[in-house]
């Protein structure tokens with residue numbers, strides 16, 4: 463079933479969803495099951511699986527020259543989605559990115575997803591490759607998430623890249639996209655960034671999942687902006703608890719978001735690692751409770767493989 467159908471059928475009730483990362487190459491599917499098994503009692507209607515672009519490493523050859531080699535450290539998104547659907551009987555939402563893929567690769571992946579009856583996709587651009595200071599699209603690939611949304615919409619209308627195909631089978635993808643209550647870091651302003659989000663919705667995106675935030679007001683303001691600008695699709699808040707002291711610096715650096723002073727002070731004053739986690743978990747519980755009370759469509763938790771912490775939060779909220 464489509465993610466947006468779950469929202470429509472929930473009749474105002476706030477759903478829960480989780481996001482998992484594919485294990486590092488060499489890891490087993492059991493890692494994913496270990497994260498998800500304890501969380502399935504909360505009956506998430508869908509589970510997101512992230513996609514990780516290739517990284518480049520330099521390998522010294524016997525000639526003395528270095529060769530640039532592409533490796534994918536966390537492959538398997540499509541297979542993991544199929545395994546999740548099979549084991550739990552819930553929908554899986556693969557994230558698809560533009561970076562590192564030709565349009566042909568993307569279309570073939572979408573055809574595979576369609577054959578597997580996976581008809582939800584989160585369409586993203588992806589970040590710059592490591593060692594590149596800005597995002598460089600594949601020479602034959604999509605530049606922006608907007609292009610990927612258009613590609614999905616085309617396939618939903620039976621239009622494929624291969625122009626020899628006429629009356630192609632129509633797919634039925636429900637298209638999610640990313641949204642940034644504190645703006646995407648490359649954008650000159652929140653409104654400039656939002657104009658591109660609006661364009662993705664106009665091109666066929668059905669719902670938005672936000673970047674994590676720690677101040678609910680930023681989410682509420684973002685939803686207000688959407689509605690004011692005529693963007694009426696569901697906006698799902700993305701949530702992650704802080705559990706380690708170093709995240710005070712790494713989260714703002716990696717995700718370009720601000721942390722509220724009360725949260726920062728609480729973590730700075732915590733004497734032990736356990737106390738730090740306690741502050742972060744309690745903060746996330748309070749955020750979740752307020753969002754639920756306001757009737758958000760779904761609370762979307764970035765699990766980062768930490769089932770115990772997420773379970774504790776969800777238990778406190780539901």
Ligand code: FAD
Nearest residue numbers: 512513557586587588606607640646648649655658671673
């Ligand atoms: P876009 O919508 O393409 O926007 C990228 C930047 O370009 C923005 O600054 C935007 O304002 C600007 N822009 C957009 N369109 C245009 C245009 N036509 N002209 C000029 N500027 C434009 N990354 C992964 O690699 N794997 C994942 O699984 C993953 N999951 C994510 C899930 C969520 C919920 C979120 C919020 C992010 C996720 N990301 C993931 C990170 C995401 O790929 C990065 O934030 C990336 O830098 C931007 O992706 P986007 O889809 O928002 O890009």
